[in-house]
Amino acid sequence: MQDYLKGLNERQREAVITTEGPLMIIAGAGSGKTKVLTTRIAHLMNKGVDAFNILALTFTNKAAAEMKERVEHILANREARNLYIGTFHSVFARILRAEAHRLGYPNAFTIYDTDDAKSVVKAVTNELNLDVQHYKPNAVYNRISGAKNALVGAKEYMADYYLQQEDMRANRPMIGHIYDAYQKRCFKNGAMDFDDLLFKMYELLKTFPEVLHKYQHKFKYILIDEYQDTNPAQYEIIKLLGAVSENVCVVGDDAQSIYSFRGATIQNILQFQKDYDEVKVIKLEQNYRSTQTILNIANEVIKNNKGQIPKTLFTENSAGEKIKLVRTMTDNDEGKFVADQIQEMRLRNHFKNKEFAILYRTNAQSRSFEESLRRANIPYTIYGGISFYQRKEIKDYIAYLRIIVNPKDEEALKRIINYPVRGIGKTSVDRAILAANERNISMWEVLTDAAASGFRAGTLQAIEEFVLMIKSFHSMLGSKNAYDVAFHVGKQTAFVKELFNDKSTEGVQRYENVQELLNSIKEFTETPASEESGEVGDKSLGAYLQQITLLTDSDQKDPDADTVKLMTIHAAKGLEFPVVFVGGLEEGLFPNAMSINTRDELEEERRLFYVAITRAKGRLYLTYANTRYKFGQLQQADASRFIEEIPAEYLDKSFAGGGVKNQGSSKLMGSAFERMNRGFGGTEKSEKSFVSTLIGGNGKPKETAHTPSANFVPSDVSKLEEGMRVEHQKFGFGNVVKLEGSSHNPVATIKFDANGEKKIMLNYAKLMIVPTTNE
């Protein structure tokens, strides 16, 4: 037997050596799934299968990179670099980058993230003269996304009776039209959103038999991780790709299906056995991760779900400690309790920071934990929330890079056309967009021929300068790599300089972020092709842009850094930690109020709880708070129903009520809370309004009224000089103290007799120069 098979149990080994034909591996939590997958790939290659012929779809890009490494390690060669491995989205993006022209898209198409997509939805909604308040971009986008994940195109959507009925009932009958307009606009912009990466991939394979044939024969062996979280689009694509070889191996756990909001359906697992004639099913039921106690409560909890594939998870690990159940008065107390516990375990048990994870249902919950950890000087890393690439300065910079690679990208163009301020304001942008729509060309094309669209002379010049600049950047693409282009852009555009000159704390941080972005581009440029999960050897800016949009926090942050990890339970899927805190176990929060209306929804929340529990190897804390701030208001909550599903024998409630310190603050908080609820509260509000009354309205001193002189005629302000005496229509007479500002937006500081010093924008204010008497 090969060495790499020796460390496997019997079931695992079977999963590895069953290489031919459809195979479904039901892998319980902590059952060594990743080990099986990597060993299986190594085994295939060891048997003589060419790495070029293996496609492996993982849940994160990081998981993909790790698997490559492990395979290399097992085989002791570098062949694994040739595997086609990554997330559905990044693998399909890579294929589409080679094939998109067949669908009429540029091969260097832009990938729109959710923000871009919602912005486009909003724009086309407005253009259809629909009310954005009613057709909320968020809601409409979700509806479109749902349709695409089910492979329902815009035309089909509009023609579908039931979908139309649904939209009618929601009083939003025009969603189909927005969908249609949205698709057309994305196409015009040369852009695909996340869902298009799946939808267009399917379209590609369906429309071009020769393309289908090519990839069917390329991917002779297909492996899919986390199969329970695939959606119908992904399912159909795999069905197409695997139809010839039928060597499709899926790995999943129906008990951990937590992505139905993304269109995932558990049906894919249940259906798999019916899709092929002879499907082999292997169950991995031995857990190597958690203590007996943790596994017991996980089993007890998941028992409450009705539909599932029967399996019994067991472990040979010791019983371990009881689960600590802790209730605190407020969310802040909860954060403090967790920080205190971590501090204590670090001192008493010599735990490292990285051995702790704090998991929660919603990203908003991170705040109280963050504050407590910071106060206790415990290093931590937050996953999710606003990612690096969503920061304004980074999005701005990237918008420049995007517009260089794909000038049709209207979202990017709108973002930077007047940043830094170059005198192309909203009015001009609207005019350009209107002209583009009328003539059915891109906004960029309007700008390149701006003289034809009747801009004001000043604006026209600004536009022409802008176009020239972008074109000069664009001309570098052929000969320069991503870093060289990006660096040049930073040097040539003023906004990086602006950031550099901003010495406020935020300004410094923003400038550092830009530096970090450049570093990451440099790293991309210099990483050998074999160590990437995405593009092979393509170091162009286009290649860089397409991969960053698909990066998640988990791809970017180092799990080995010695910090406490904070993340949602969704983000924790597939991870494990010696000590896990699960926070916010409250009705309304977890299970979330939005997901308790149907049995299916509730069962998914329960699976989420199951995932949370099974992340823990040794110690598990479940915490909840009596009251918690929501939208700045104190809300009360009961304990989560999930807590009741854990048999008392496994629970240690000795912490309940939180220790002495918590009692103290609880009383305080409780009484303040009581006061507020009884209506003695109001004090804060009335004080505020009292203060504002004193200051008078918005706190600005009232102006002394001035009636312009009878002969008031606005002068040519370009003749203005320091020291001149002037009359202002509203502020009266005064002297020019200083002249400043840019040529297209000059500003004068004027000391008025009755109103003090004011900055006056000369483009708009009406000023009359008072003639000097002795002239």
Next chain:
DNA sequence: CACCTCTGGTGGGAG
């Protein structure tokens, strides 16, 4: 045209 302030909306998870 650009900056500032004030107001109202925000229900969740993520590639």
Next chain:
DNA sequence: ACCAGAGGTG
């Protein structure tokens, strides 16, 4: 509590 977008003002 917080942030984005509307609206006023220079």
